[in-house]
Amino acid sequence: MKKIVVFGAGLSATYLISYLEQNAADYKWDLFIADKDITLAKSKCKLDATRCVEIDINNNKAVTDLIHGSALVVSMLPAFLHIKIAQECLDQKINLATASYLSEELKELHEQVKASELVFLNECGLDPGIDHLSAMKLLDGIRENGGKITEFESFTGGLIAPDCVDNPWEYKFTWNPRNVVLAGSGSAVKFIHNGKYKFIPYHRIFRRTEEVDIDGYGKFEGYANRDSLKYRETYGLDDVKTMYRGTFRRRGFSKAWNCFVQLGATDDSYILPYSKGMSHRQFINTFLSYHPTDSVELKLKSYLGIVQDDIYLWEKLESTGIFSNELIGLNKDATPAQILQHILEKKWSLKESDRDMIVMWHKVTYEQNGTSKKIESSLVCEGEDRKHTAMAKTVGLPLAIACKQILEGKVNERGCILPTSPELYVPILEELEYFGVVFKETEPV
């Protein structure tokens, strides 16, 4: 029996746990699901054989004891906690898998992990995760056929399924709302376009969008992710002339979201005094000039240059309830970003019947036998319901399949790695197809 310990039984662990349980008997896995909330852990498990454990992650001895004798540890905890688990795994010589970005702290363990002949797999969820798997398969395929890659573009969006759209943004929070509100903030966006380095400051990101048509799903718009440049190395594309990664939203989203950015309502750097007792309307007025009689609506239009007949933009803003006299309702003063999130959650939370949708799209331009060619690859995956989301599925399954590969000794790479080699992307993508996660390739004219 091989012991597996999964830390964290939240939304993103649903499909992972279910996959591991389904395969436990065949592969002789002894499964432990640890969470600070034992009821949550139990609700995710169907087999009697699975051991649910209540854990306080700050209790070092409990963590040490729990993972003792494991063949693999999976951390679905918040990313900043991985390093603690990783250190413990290194000490006890246990493999580790996470869906999170490979942190600088973890990178520093690389040589030690390698020397211990262990594998610490990172970025094996959706984005990061399936984006790496599918991009590498596409890129390696072109390279094997003698193609020289010149441009790479990639977008991913976590959205709402078309038949569940009930607001003018065609958007709801299907994942961590805080990340959505803070998207793009922090530092300038960096990418390369036709050999020229390009930089966009945060307050312009939502004005520099691209439009992409996905067969059967219509048009999406993409805004740039923070750092596209670092993926050149990850994907072996050091000489590529265009490297651009971004996030998909439905058309018109970015122009409207830009209003919040322009106001300063996405700022997370200071606590707004007296915000605890404010209404939505007072919150918005905080960013506008004082006037004894002018309305908040008119001041906002004038300040942001919104013309009278831009009804598509205006109905979006109005639909969020930002002009309402309703109290925000937080129990203490908060940052503008926290307040905006709270206001939007009132309208943008998933209803019981709502289903989410993941859209991923890559475009590669390459030269082969002297001619320039293009290939596009796209994935659309719809969720089943509010608990069985496409997001949970596409985050959990790749990691779960990777776990099987590691436990079966089919992963030879050692150290702190990403799933960019064929030994990982081939079997994972193949098995994902069985779950309906299928990429469609087209060669646009």
Place this chain on the structure above:
Amino acid sequence: MKKIVVFGAGLSATYLISYLEQNAADYKWDLFIADKDITLAKSKCKLDATRCVEIDINNNKAVTDLIHGSALVVSMLPAFLHIKIAQECLDQKINLATASYLSEELKELHEQVKASELVFLNECGLDPGIDHLSAMKLLDGIRENGGKITEFESFTGGLIAPDCVDNPWEYKFTWNPRNVVLAGSGSAVKFIHNGKYKFIPYHRIFRRTEEVDIDGYGKFEGYANRDSLKYRETYGLDDVKTMYRGTFRRRGFSKAWNCFVQLGATDDSYILPYSKGMSHRQFINTFLSYHPTDSVELKLKSYLGIVQDDIYLWEKLESTGIFSNELIGLNKDATPAQILQHILEKKWSLKESDRDMIVMWHKVTYEQNGTSKKIESSLVCEGEDRKHTAMAKTVGLPLAIACKQILEGKVNERGCILPTSPELYVPILEELEYFGVVFKETEPV
């Protein structure tokens, strides 16, 4: 004889040293001027009696020995070095004076300084400095006459004298250019207007300006400084309905400067790759979309929504040389802000004959005997030449006069203090008038 040690003999120390030398004989001061550049120190001193000392501020023993036996130490060093000097002064029980903002580190020494019966005077230059002195005199005067202050606005600008204007911005760097390029960045601007808290994100600051007419000098525009709120406490204005502090420029400056902000050219958070070898034009193009044929000029106009006939804005941008093919000429890759500063310094540095100008303006609204009243107070001070600037004068003289007051035992407050009490502002403002630094009060109808 009372020993005085001045650390730093740069531009801001010119008038200070000169004042101390002029009064040294009368008041029996033994003057030591310490700088890492002994030639610079010597160039600032006229008296044989003044001792010029070469000092390495990192040499603890040298610093300890130098200040030994002093009655007062003056630090004109970069602000981050004050704490080191302050600690040493505390150990040796010596008073200290600086023109810089009272830092959090220094604030923590307050109780110890007080217990040692010492005075560590801060913020006694121009801005901060003369702004505090003149504001407090104005505010205390109103309060003494039974007025209740409801609004306080204050602007200061370091500009170029009207007859030295030779570019469409009507601006040159008369002080630290880096501070000018980074002005307003870092966090949202905070102020209160008619009882409402107001917040402006960095990328909107230069679009929310106020216009002020200064008698005999025409119109200026002011943009908001970072945090006006903290001055409520400093000035004893906790119940004030409007508190707004800002920076003066000539009209039209902010609209044009906003173009650099919008582009992201004032970003200091990352190094621009390959910028060492770039031309001005390539630098600007870095922030614009790629296009095989469109000009940088047209892309910029379209991106920032600059209309064809906005000639006042356009001539400003063109005059900076940003569209030129000239190489930037830095010897290594730099941040956008560093590069922009370097480009602007080519055009905005003071010529030999250039004279600078300081403009300061306060407006106070108050209630007295049931009626609302207004008072404005303004200062204009022009420099003599590139070395004897109004900035150096208005930074150095208030501090120098404060030093005299401290040495003569006329300052009774103890601890880490600001010059907000009459024992400081009355004598300093009085003596400043003798040097031509005179506020004009008017009561607008």
